[in-house]
Amino acid sequence: MTSISLKSVTKIYGGRGGDSTLALDGISLELGDSEFVSILGPSGCGKSTLLRIIDGLIGFDEGEVLFNGQPVTRPKQDRGFIFQAFNLFPWRTVRGNIEFGLDVKGMPRDQRREISDRLISLVGLSGFDKKYPHELSGGMQQRVGIARALAIEPEVLLMDEPFGALDAQTREDMQDELLRIWSAEKKTVLFVTHSIEEAIYLSDRIIMMTPRPGRILADLKVPFERPRTEEHRTQADFSAFRHEIYGRLKAAHQLDGGAGRS
Numbered sequence: 001m002t003s004i005s006l007k008s009v010t011k012i013y014g015g016r017g018g019d020s021t022l023a024l025d026g027i028s029l030e031l032g033d034s035e036f037v038s039i040l041g042p043s044g045c046g047k048s049t050l051l052r053i054i055d056g057l058i059g060f061d062e063g064e065v066l067f068n069g070q071p072v073t074r075p076k077q078d079r080g081f082i083f084q085a086f087n088l089f090p091w092r093t094v095r096g097n098i099e100f101g102l103d104v105k106g107m108p109r110d111q112r113r114e115i116s117d118r119l120i121s122l123v124g125l126s127g128f129d130k131k132y133p134h135e136l137s138g139g140m141q142q143r144v145g146i147a148r149a150l151a152i153e154p155e156v157l158l159m160d161e162p163f164g165a166l167d168a169q170t171r172e173d174m175q176d177e178l179l180r181i182w183s184a185e186k187k188t189v190l191f192v193t194h195s196i197e198e199a200i201y202l203s204d205r206i207i208m209m210t211p212r213p214g215r216i217l218a219d220l221k222v223p224f225e226r227p228r229t230e231e232h233r234t235q236a237d238f239s240a241f242r243h244e245i246y247g248r249l250k251a252a253h254q255l256d257g258g259a260g261r262s
């Protein structure tokens with residue numbers, strides 16, 4: 001059973017004093033097994049910082065971060081990170097990118113093949129295994145990013161605005177793809193976004209954050225049944241929920257004096 005627990009986590013960039021930024025201020029959060037949780041908020045509220053701390057890519061100043069009860073000190077293979085900018089290796093093919101983490105582990109070729117075959121099919125890239133990243137559309141590149149993260153069999157996918165660089169239609173298609181993959185793989189997902197609609201469509205829970213300093217404004221359960229479909233996006237209760245979240249973010253923004261505008 002996967003669990004992530006943060007207790008009163010504080011992160012200051014630039015050290016204490018003059019030019020420092022209090023990026024996260026006393027963040028406490030619990031994530032359970034197979035949950036899909038989004039972190040939602042405007043630019044600068046500390047979403048990426050929070051995700052990177054949970055991955056172990058960066059440290060923090062105060063508090064505690066536990067993954068399955070153990071303190072997080074560095075990135076490990078039980079957490080897969082997916083970037084907005086895809087971050088694929090341009091000199092490796094689709095298959096080479098997906099097999100990267102397995103290569104590093106020294107896994108024999110046949111075993112790597114078996115895993116990459118399954119993932120290429122899972123993310124809908126059959127027939128593209130020999131292509132290079134520059135030959136693929138943005139949506140396809142991000143499918144490779146997801147497959148590469150899944151190859152190392154992480155318990156958790158940490159996704160940092162993974163669809164932020166895609167056009168609107170591709171973005172919606174990728175949201176459906178991600179939900180399909182998530183229900184097939186049963187991973188815990190922590191998904192950073194500043195799109196209210198994306199957070200609602202994908203998540204079980206939404207952690208709303210506000211900037212300066214980065215704090216949790218609310219932790220909301222998304223009240224819509226799964227599977228989610230295109231129809232959900234146009235339903236009145238979906239729109240009402242979107243407006244409620246928008247209103248809460250806007251009210252927090254006004255209290256902030258508008259400094260958190262993104």
Ligand code: ADP
Nearest residue numbers: 013014021023042043044045046047048049050
């Ligand atoms: P978000 O992902 O919500 O846009 P970030 O986590 O990137 O927010 O940033 C939170 C705050 O920390 C912002 O004020 C940002 O300018 C600051 N910040 C982020 N990374 C650094 C860094 N490496 N050095 C100094 N300040 C940083």
